[in-house]
Amino acid sequence: MKIRAKLAKDATIRFISHLDMAGALEKAVRRAGLPIAYSEGFTPRPKINFASALALGVTSEAEYVDFELKERISVAEFVRRLKEQLPRGMRLLAAREVAAGAPALMSEVNAASYLVEARLPGRSSREIAAAWEDFLARETIYIFKETKHKRRDLNIRPLILKARLTPRAEGGTWELLLRAGSTGNLRPEEVLAAFFAETGWEGTVERIHRTGLYIERWGKLLTPLVEPRALEEAGENE
Amino acid sequence: MADLQETLERILPRVEKPARYWGGEWNEVKKDWNEIPVRMVLAFPDIYEVGMSHLGSKILYHVVNARPDALLERVYAPWVDMERELRAAGLPLFSLETKTPLARFDLVGFTLQYELTYTNILNILDLGGIPLKAADRQEGDPFVLAGGPCAFNPEPLAPFLDFVVLGEGEEVLGEILDLFRDWKEQGGTRREFLEAVAAVPGVYVPAFYDVKYHPDGSVAVVEPNRPGVAERVKKRVVHDLNRASFPESPVVPFLDVVHDRAMLELFRGCARGCRFCQAGMIYRPVREKDQETLLRQAEKLLKSTGYGEISLASLSSLDYSHIAELIDALVDQYGSQGIRVSLPSLRADSFAVEQARKIHEVRRSSITFAPEAGTQRLRDVINKNVTEPELLAAVQAAAEAGWNAFKLYFMIGLPTETDEDVLGIAELARKVANLKPKEGRITRVTVSTSNFVPKPHTPFQWEGQVKREELRRRQLLLHDRLKGRRLEHRWHEPEQSFLEAVFSKGDRRVADALERAWRLGCRLDGWSEEFRFDVWEQAFRETGIDPAFYANREIPEDEVLPWDHLDPGVSKEFLRAERARARRGERTPDCSRERCSACGVCPALDIPIRRRGEAR
Numbered sequence: 001m002k003i004r005a006k007l008a009k010d011a012t013i014r015f016i017s018h019l020d021m022a023g024a025l026e027k028a029v030r031r032a033g034l035p036i037a038y039s040e041g042f043t044p045r046p047k048i049n050f051a052s053a054l055a056l057g058v059t060s061e062a063e064y065v066d067f068e069l070k071e072r073i074s075v076a077e078f079v080r081r082l083k084e085q086l087p088r089g090m091r092l093l094a095a096r097e098v099a100a101g102a103p104a105l106m107s108e109v110n111a112a113s114y115l116v117e118a119r120l121p122g123r124s125s126r127e128i129a130a131a132w133e134d135f136l137a138r139e140t141i142y143i144f145k146e147t148k149h150k151r152r153d154l155n156i157r158p159l160i161l162k163a164r165l166t167p168r169a170e171g172g173t174w175e176l177l178l179r180a181g182s183t184g185n186l187r188p189e190e191v192l193a194a195f196f197a198e199t200g201w202e203g204t205v206e207r208i209h210r211t212g213l214y215i216e217r218w219g220k221l222l223t224p225l226v227e228p229r230a231l232e233e234a235g236e237n238e
Numbered sequence: 239m240a241d242l243q244e245t246l247e248r249i250l251p252r253v254e255k256p257a258r259y260w261g262g263e264w265n266e267v268k269k270d271w272n273e274i275p276v277r278m279v280l281a282f283p284d285i286y287e288v289g290m291s292h293l294g295s296k297i298l299y300h301v302v303n304a305r306p307d308a309l310l311e312r313v314y315a316p317w318v319d320m321e322r323e324l325r326a327a328g329l330p331l332f333s334l335e336t337k338t339p340l341a342r343f344d345l346v347g348f349t350l351q352y353e354l355t356y357t358n359i360l361n362i363l364d365l366g367g368i369p370l371k372a373a374d375r376q377e378g379d380p381f382v383l384a385g386g387p388c389a390f391n392p393e394p395l396a397p398f399l400d401f402v403v404l405g406e407g408e409e410v411l412g413e414i415l416d417l418f419r420d421w422k423e424q425g426g427t428r429r430e431f432l433e434a435v436a437a438v439p440g441v442y443v444p445a446f447y448d449v450k451y452h453p454d455g456s457v458a459v460v461e462p463n464r465p466g467v468a469e470r471v472k473k474r475v476v477h478d479l480n481r482a483s484f485p486e487s488p489v490v491p492f493l494d495v496v497h498d499r500a501m502l503e504l505f506r507g508c509a510r511g512c513r514f515c516q517a518g519m520i521y522r523p524v525r526e527k528d529q530e531t532l533l534r535q536a537e538k539l540l541k542s543t544g545y546g547e548i549s550l551a552s553l554s555s556l557d558y559s560h561i562a563e564l565i566d567a568l569v570d571q572y573g574s575q576g577i578r579v580s581l582p583s584l585r586a587d588s589f590a591v592e593q594a595r596k597i598h599e600v601r602r603s604s605i606t607f608a609p610e611a612g613t614q615r616l617r618d619v620i621n622k623n624v625t626e627p628e629l630l631a632a633v634q635a636a637a638e639a640g641w642n643a644f645k646l647y648f649m650i651g652l653p654t655e656t657d658e659d660v661l662g663i664a665e666l667a668r669k670v671a672n673l674k675p676k677e678g679r680i681t682r683v684t685v686s687t688s689n690f691v692p693k694p695h696t697p698f699q700w701e702g703q704v705k706r707e708e709l710r711r712r713q714l715l716l717h718d719r720l721k722g723r724r725l726e727h728r729w730h731e732p733e734q735s736f737l738e739a740v741f742s743k744g745d746r747r748v749a750d751a752l753e754r755a756w757r758l759g760c761r762l763d764g765w766s767e768e769f770r771f772d773v774w775e776q777a778f779r780e781t782g783i784d785p786a787f788y789a790n791r792e793i794p795e796d797e798v799l800p801w802d803h804l805d806p807g808v809s810k811e812f813l814r815a816e817r818a819r820a821r822r823g824e825r826t827p828d829c830s831r832e833r834c835s836a837c838g839v840c841p842a843l844d845i846p847i848r849r850r851g852e853a854r
Contacts, residue, residue, distance in 0.1 A: 015256035020492040024264070027490060027544030038576045046576065057251050087264045
């Protein structure tokens with residue numbers, strides 16, 4: 001069976017990398033004695049798959065993880081046992097059974113929402129709001145993006161799905177909904193860096209918090225847990 | 239420490255792997271600082287990933303934190319980026335658990351695992367706000383202590399340490415903490431505590447001993463400078479490991495550390511008697527845990543940590559009396575749960591290959607054997623009792639079991655070594671590469687050569703290290719002969735090995751060069767990217783210390799050794815006799831299998847002499 005869970009990564013463990021957090025979850029699952037399934041081959045790995053990697057330093061209240069189990073177990077039991085074994089800073093928020101053949105989270109999730117706190121020393125609230133409005137009004141916003149495979153100029157404007165700024169003197173809070181996953185992935189710090197570059201202002205990103213991961217389908221935003229193929233549910237409501 | 243916490247959160251995003259400095263791992267013990275009278279920090283003088291892989295530290299963490307009246311927190315050497323940030327922010331080095339600056343602890347304990355971590359000790363003290371020299375510490379400053387294998391010659395660190403603990407720490411540390419708690423309650427002076435602790439068996443207070451030198455620079459005498467101090471300090475050992483305190487719930491790091499697995503210690507000591515090996519001498523005698531104890535401990539360890547691998551960690555794990563049964567039982571019980579059993583090193587024989595096969599090490603990685611020397615003559619000199627036919631049979635068996643990459647470990651510069659022995663390494667490697675297994679094939683043979691470092695309390699303690707230029711010539715000689723298909727040669731640069739020898743065999747005068755080198759910026763010397771030999775040369779020059787006197791000089795057997803007043807239980811007569819046998823190419827059998835070799839350790843420590851597998 002497959003159980004999909006929603007986890008939080010709190011500020012106390014924001015300095016733990018995504019890979020290390022995955023390792024910690026793996027160990028928690030073993031301590032909990034959950035009947036996790038293993039991959040085949042010389043180095044069998046437990047079948048635990050994250051929807052999306054989270055950068056070091058970023059907190060989140062919406063990390064989705066699929067667990068493939070080799071025996072049936074109630075979702076309530078799964079939640080109870082795993083909760084006891086999670087390290088401080090990792091919280092299990094909700095879980096549901098999903099169809100065994102449900103597509104991989106990683107391939108489904110295509111949008112992510114964030115809260116970003118940034119500082120812009122010496123700038124008034126009004127100045128910041130106006131500059132942000134101009135920035136968003138542009139049809140194209142190019143950034144230089146370097147990945148393992150290629151270096152290119154990328155227009156990130158179409159990847160900013162929604163944005164709302166609450167400005168204040170010398171900074172503000174940005175609520176961003178950005179394209180994520182294999183169809184184009186934009187990180188919030190890239191948006192702010194482009195904004196800083198555009199304005200020529202010295203700004204610093206103070207805090208990034210992921211508030212949601214979504215499957216955008218037919219113009220609607222679904223969370224991976226209310227996705228129609230989900231079956232059984234436990235824990236807090238979405 | 240709200241300020242420290244805030245500053246830390248500001249600087250951590252700028253350093254590599256901030257989790258090294260953050261704590262909060264599973265099974266971390268965080269006690270209420272204000273409720274606990276005795277506060278100690280265990281300082282591992284290397285980076286987090288190395289320190290968190292060290293079994294001894296896990297044991298001490300457990301032993302101290304199990305006491306209601308004491309706490310033990312952790313600190314590791316900061317990497318260069320973190321040191322820069324700490325100094326720039328004016329932030330003192332702090333413990334991981336409660337983020338407390340080191341200077342606020344009662345006791346700061348270092349483990350001495352490796353000579354090239356010594357500058358890190360000075361750096362940790364300095365960053366922690368603690369006066370470097372014991373003599374400069376005032377009432378209210380922490381006591382700085384040290385233990386571990388290199389504590390068997392702590393003289394190069396003597397001015398920096400308040401006291402040193404010889405041997406296994408789990409029992410004696412308890413006695414020290416008892417004493418400390420009482421002393422603190424009664425409000426005694428620093429001097430009073432040091433006098434009290436010096437009376438604890440296994441504890442050495444360097445300041446209570448004077449060293450006199452001959453005009454030629456050799457040590458004339460090391461003697462107590464006050465009454466009531468033992469002339470020789472004897473090491474401590476745990477007599478029954480089955481009853482020893484065992485860390486059932488070790489801290490589980492978030493970071494991928496060097497040994498990221500559960501560690502099951504099968505036994506202590508090793509009776510093989512390799513004459514170059516300090517661990518083989520100072521950890522004697524062999525004391526095994528019962529199989530029932532081990533299976534019980536394995537279960538608790540895996541349950542409390544969630545590790546997917548359990549390593550059988552001992553000096554020569556396959557020498558455990560019931561190793562085959564133990565491996566069978568572990569594989570039987572945990573194999574189906576996706577938990578692997580692993581062995582840290584293998585003897586070069588087919589029994590070893592058979593055991594490795596059972597735990598599915600095949601194709602996971604290469605397989606490593608350590609013949610140590612290239613000819614039978616030299617292997618007899620060092621008492622490494624493996625023969626060429628045994629090695630070739632082991633490789634053949636391993637290749638047929640499915641391994642195809644082989645690593646062979648050797649040392650260059652062993653006593654009596656000639657070019658013939660050096661070239662013997664190449665010949666042996668070639669024979670291994672040319673083996674024709676019935677199934678499978680040998681695709682790669684990697685020869686790894688380190689440089690021999692003579693160590694205190696071994697039969698080779700009197701030997702001088704071969705000079706650097708000569709070591710390099712021999713490494714290159716071998717390198718030329720190891721060219722060829724399937725052959726690969728890796729070797730250590732002689733400069734680091736030279737410095738290891740200086741600090742391994744150094745006396746108290748070497749401390750000046752150590753401090754100078756640290757002031758000139760040396761640290762993390764065990765990391766080749768940070769090691770700066772030119773700066774070390776400058777430090778020796780400026781302090782007027784001749785490093786070759788310590789590293790390269792052969793010491794006459796009748797000369798007083800800087801570590802003669804420290805007693806690992808193995809007698810000096812035995813070491814002398816072993817050296818003579820080495821010169822004659824005579825082997826000494828494993829005392830736990832054949833006859834007692836009369837090293838003296840069992841009677842010295844009041845431990846009954848026992849054969850392998852004999853009931854206690």
